[in-house]
Every structure is written in structure tokens, then in C-alpha cells.
Amino acid sequence: MQRDADVEIRPEQPSDFDAIDRVVGDAFLAEFGSNSEVALVRTMRARGELVADLTLVALRDEVVVGHLAMSEVTLDGRAAGGLGLAPVAVAPALQGRGVGSALIEAALARAEAAGWRFVVLLGHEHYYPRFGFEPASPRGLTGDYGDHDGWMVRALGDFDVPSGHVRYGSAFRD
Numbered sequence: 001m002q003r004d005a006d007v008e009i010r011p012e013q014p015s016d017f018d019a020i021d022r023v024v025g026d027a028f029l030a031e032f033g034s035n036s037e038v039a040l041v042r043t044m045r046a047r048g049e050l051v052a053d054l055t056l057v058a059l060r061d062e063v064v065v066g067h068l069a070m071s072e073v074t075l076d077g078r079a080a081g082g083l084g085l086a087p088v089a090v091a092p093a094l095q096g097r098g099v100g101s102a103l104i105e106a107a108l109a110r111a112e113a114a115g116w117r118f119v120v121l122l123g124h125e126h127y128y129p130r131f132g133f134e135p136a137s138p139r140g141l142t143g144d145y146g147d148h149d150g151w152m153v154r155a156l157g158d159f160d161v162p163s164g165h166v167r168y169g170s171a172f173r174d
């Protein structure tokens, strides 16, 4: 596979928002036939549910080609240093070139440096293990979206994977 992810990664800013809509919409329409994640990102942002320092864009030649959203999750109803990684999207024409990996690695490094304890996600079970994610259910970590292998967790720093029930922010439950 060609690996030419020559991208700049930085937190999103207001001038990126329209381009982010396009990238997220195009990526999810192509993959799943629905672009409802565009509204999800907008709603999270409007409600202050995005973690600003960890919600990143990938830029290539100063054009947004990827986006990754992070929001805080609760554990058994309480703040526990947990993050939900979702959604992540790369412009279809640039997928498979390491842009998604660059976004995920940057977000995990920033989250760890900031002292967050764990990250959960729902995703492709063959993609995320390369970033240290593992199925969450066997660790006793449940969520609202089933216990299949795509429900995954990664501990950060010296922290252990917690057990309990994870809940995403309100935008995910609309």
C-alpha cells in the first residue's frame, strides 16, 4: 500500500467547519450510505461535547482531508478520564495512505500527555488493534451499543483498562 501521509495534524478551528462537514459526509456516505455523522459532529460541537484539544483535522496542502472527534464518556455515570473516539473520517480519494493512522496516533498521544485514562470506540475490529485497542467486553467494559468485537478500548499511560458501563455524551443519544 502507498504510504504518503504527508499531512499536518492540528486541532480543528472554526474556519475548518464547512470542510469538515464535507470530509465526514463524503467518507460516511461512501462507506455506509449515510452521512448522519455530519450532524453528530455539529451537535457535539454546539453542545461543547467535543474535547477541543483532541478533536483534530489532517491537512494536506492546507486542505482538510481528515477529521477525528473525541468526546468525554462517563463510567458508571461518573467522569473517569475516559474518551470516546468517534467519528473519524478521511476523504475517500485519500484513504489508505496513512491519514487515518496519523490522526489516531496524534489523538492518542495528545490524550495520554494530557492525562486521560482510556479511550473507547466502535469500529472495525481489524483496523484498531494496530493502535493498541482490544475488545472491551472481555475486560468487563460495557457500552450502549452491544458487546461485539468492534466495541474496543485502549488504556493510556500507566492506567489499566477500567470495568463498568460507558456512556457517550448526549449527542450520541439523540
Ligand SMILES: CC(C)(COP(=O)(O)OP(=O)(O)OC[C@H]1O[C@@H](n2cnc3c(N)ncnc32)[C@H](O)[C@@H]1OP(=O)(O)O)[C@@H](O)C(=O)NCCC(=O)NCCS
Pocket: 001, 027, 028, 031, 087, 088, 089, 090, 091, 094, 095, 096, 097, 098, 099, 100, 101, 102, 122, 123, 124, 126, 127
Ligand atoms: C476508517 C478510515 C478513517 C481510515 O482512514 P485511512 O486514512 O484510510 O486509514 P490508513 O490509511 O491509516 O489505514 C488504512 C488501513 O485501514 C484499513 N481500513 C480502512 N477502512 C477499513 C474498513 N472499513 N474495515 C477494515 N479496515 C479498514 C485498510 O484496510 C488499511 O489496512 P492496511 O494498512 O492493513 O492495508 C477511513 O477509511 C474512512 O474515513 N472510512 C469511512 C468512514 C469510517 O468508516 N470511519 C470509521 C468508523 S469506525
